[in-house]
Amino acid sequence: MEVYIEKTKKWIEQFVIGLNLCPFASVPFQQDKIRYVVNLSKNPDDLIRCFLEEMQFLDDKPSKEVETTLIIFPNQLNDFLAYLDFLTEAEEILEEVGLEGILQIASFHPEYQFANTAKEDAENYTNRSPYPMLHLLREASVEQALRHYPEPENIPIENILRLKELGVEGIKKLFS
DSSP, rough: HHHHHHHHHHIIIIIIITSSTTTTTTHHTTTTOOEEOOOOOOOOHHHHHHHHHHHHHHHHHHHHTEEEEEOOOOTTTOOOOHHHHHHHHHHHHHHHOBBBEEEEEEETTTTTTOOTOTTTGGGGGGGOOOEEEEEEEEHHHHHHHHTTSOOOOGGGHHHHHHHHHHHHHHHHHHOO
C-alpha cells in the first residue's frame, strides 16, 4: 500500500503543488494533515463501504488533526466512465447521509476528460492523477481558504493556461 501513497504524495508535491494547480494544497501537505487511504479491494461493494467509513472518519476528526482525505482505488474504477458512475453514486450518498455542505468531493482519475475536450487536451490534466481517487474536503475549510484568495473563480482558467503553456509532453514528463 505504501507504494500507492508515495506515488500519490509525489504527484501532489511535484504536480499539484509544484504547478500551483491548487493554491490551498501545500499547507495540509506540509503539515501532514492529509489522510491517504488505499482500497486494494476488487469487490465493488467495498468501494461504497470505504467511502462511507472515510466520510465518517473525517466528520469525526477535528481539522487540526486531519484536514482532508484522499481515497485511492488502484485496483478498481480504471474505466473512466465506471469511475464517473461511482462518483455520481458517492455524491448521492454524501447527500443521503447528511454530510452535503459539510464535506465535498473532488475527483481525480488517470484518464480524466472534461466534456467537449479531446482525450489529450492539456486541461484534462488538471484532474488527472496516478490512480482513480476521491478527495474528501471539509466545506468549511474550502470556504475559509477561498475567502482569503483573490478571485478564486480564476483558478481553473489559470490552471488551464498553465498546462497549455507547459504542453502535453511537458505534463507527461512531470507524471513519469
